[in-house]
Amino acid sequence: MVRLTEMPVVAHGFISELELPRFDNPAWVKPAAPEKRRVAIVSTAAVSRRGERPFSWLARDYRVIGKHDRDLVMTHVAVEYDRTAWQQDLNTIIPLDRLEEMAQAGEIGSVAEEHYTFMGAADPVDMEKSAREVAARMKQDGVDTVFLVPI
């Protein structure tokens, strides 16, 4: 299993020295019944629609992906992760087709109209303002369930 202690020196040094935020009194929301859930994906893969402004290296902002958007590009700053999987199949990182199939089968209620991407390299504390904006958009869209997927 890949644990921090087993990682090579550069990765171990970088990942172990990251300052991690603390969240006191964390919230806990009772989930909706599975068949009633309206699900949005939040990805930190810095993916956006072709032609949109690229993410900056430590971006705090976000991009919106429509549930039917497939012509997407990635402007993530990091190179330490594999990009060949998403080149072959978007669902490897943003599983819109899988969620749609689950909705069709009644495993979930519905798939949100909008999904959201952030730059995973940025400090999450710096993303709070954007997260609040995304939360407002998701409320507007009737979302009650969020599936967060890293890259």
Place this chain on the structure above:
Amino acid sequence: MCGLAHYFESAGFATVLVGFVREHIEAIAPPRALWLDFPMGRPLGKPNDPAYQLRVIRAAFELFERPSGPVLEDFPDVIPVNNGRMGYALPPGLVLTIDDIGDVAALLARVEQEMDALRPAYDAAVAARGRTTVGASDMDIDQFAPFIAAFVRGEKPKSPRKGVTPIPMLKLVVEDLAAYYTEARTHRDAIDDIETMGRWFWEETEAGRLLLSLEAVALESDDKVLRAIVDMSLITPRFWSEGPLPGSSGSGW
């Protein structure tokens, strides 16, 4: 990612995440998390394998049934990568210096020839998949190599894209170049293997050599931003290497 989960849960959403670094999940303690022992870049596990992807999603959504949290459970499968890595890493000894670069025009010509040879495979990949991820830079494919080669010659060409300065543009072009190669080969040869693709592109192709040459130039550069892309490991995949690039911390964030 774990921090975002807290923000969204506090805004009234039920959240669940999948994640790669278990120690971070333990420390930040998002409400519900499924740990994946997978290579980074593949959070749903396997491309073109809907059944596997659904297994991951269902395992994550199963955590909504837990009455209280924080919940952290492990997905039972392991998708292994070599030696504690979570992605491909260049061999630490594979480093070029400026003296190794030689005739940049000749190197550029070899890259262009190589790209021409891959074009049918790339076009077939785009046709089969109905999409391409090449295009983050918004530059034409035939301009990728000349743009990068200009930096290897020590020039700093203007960015053709409004609002994107030259070095961030260079980085986008580098990623587009790599995507052009790997999209072509993963389709043509039905390869889905991180190590094979990494070794081929970075250690065997002329494009890889062009980018290692760029790294050599960046390492000696007075340009702070160009230098930063080496210190931050933003061009060449050395994050999982057994040692940093000589002359660089390799993690200068």
